[in-house]
Amino acid sequence: MSRAASNGGPDRPLSKGERTRQHILDIALGMFAERGYDGTTMRAIAAEAGVSVGNAYHHFRSKEHLIQGFYEQATVRHAAITPSVLEGRETLAERIEAALLTWLDIAGPYHDFAVRFFRNAADPSNPLSPFSEESSQSRERDIALYREVLEGSKTRVPEDLADVLPELLWLHQMVVVLYWVHDTSEGQEKSRELARRTAPMAARLVALSRLRILRPLVKQGEDLVRDFLITRRPA
Amino acid sequence: MSRAASNGGPDRPLSKGERTRQHILDIALGMFAERGYDGTTMRAIAAEAGVSVGNAYHHFRSKEHLIQGFYEQATVRHAAITPSVLEGRETLAERIEAALLTWLDIAGPYHDFAVRFFRNAADPSNPLSPFSEESSQSRERDIALYREVLEGSKTRVPEDLADVLPELLWLHQMVVVLYWVHDTSEGQEKSRELARRTAPMAARLVALSRLRILRPLVKQGEDLVRDFLITRRPA
């Protein structure tokens, strides 16, 4: 994808097939945004793109695979924009909030059809799930972003929590996203409120996790994350 | 459904249409369990049930609507069985664990096609979502169950938390269910482990919520639940 962007040189980095593929994708995303997912047939996409249906299926295994570009694009842009937004924000609460709100900004225009994408979240065998192997690259990119959110903050993070926290913050984001998908409020304002309110709570929890009384519980939670969230390799 | 069960009287509580409907549902659920959802066509269901496709669609608006019976049946059985399992269990941790494990027992046989059902969870406009208006009866039944889990326990519950806790415990169950849907371990043993490990953590959290230092955070969390989880009436 990045190869396709702004390559003004005389060389041809994209083969004919790659250009066709990209063209079909662009047309499809545009049509989805305009007429919705169900309202856009593969026949219509193919016709609009000037290719045959069979050709479209040669490049994309299924209609839903056309959606995959969305998550990919969203995480790339999220990773690209967030760092500048984080600048000058020092508390963990501010930084978490900024990352979440930036995500909502990016995803906003796709709200209607994002539902389609996150339907798949519940189905692990679906390659389009954000938890799937196929999505791992996008997921890792987003988790890395939260590592940056943590490292740049003034809040001291308990050592033993350090390596599971990025995953947990990513999970926090997924919860916000899940709510956002449901969100019918004007401009999805409720989701933004959710982000604004939960960000300081998450930061506070991180700080409180140092408390002596909470240590056993925190330890259990940490082990839980390790055993159930990160261990994703099948035996 | 309850009307259908064990009515040995001479009267006819079920009209011909109702019986046909129930028959189609039974056949469909059986076939789904056997050959999977995608592997079972509406034509095959109709044929096996001895009715026409058109007739099947007269009774069920769509193939997915056939799944609705699953959640309904599962919550009814959950509510029926759990009380006896709770007897003799006094600590909150034990009671939460029992309720969760009972759910897993009930849902077990349907594991393969439950994925289909919970796909819809991410789509609020889908009447099959567990969060939808259409599912509210089943949802309320399950939440009521957790009210019982709480009330029968020896753990003293902070007053202000009392009325949001059943919802939170239900949400806890939904998280377990979400994991269970993903679970590829033998007999979904990992999900049972998740239930066993998180139940005492949930109970511990309830107890800890009385701590002075945690009060502000608990209060915020409580407000959050009220504003974002329970307020479900559209303006």
Add this chain to the structure above:
DNA sequence: GTCTATAGCCGGATAGAC
């Protein structure tokens, strides 16, 4: 007016020729 059946549309997906 409730129930059931036939016949066929529509759109996602595929096989196989070029």
Add this chain to the structure above:
DNA sequence: GTCTATCCGGCTATAGAC
């Protein structure tokens, strides 16, 4: 890599049976 032709299955229009 691209096309044409076709399959397959969810769903519906509509007519007729009870």
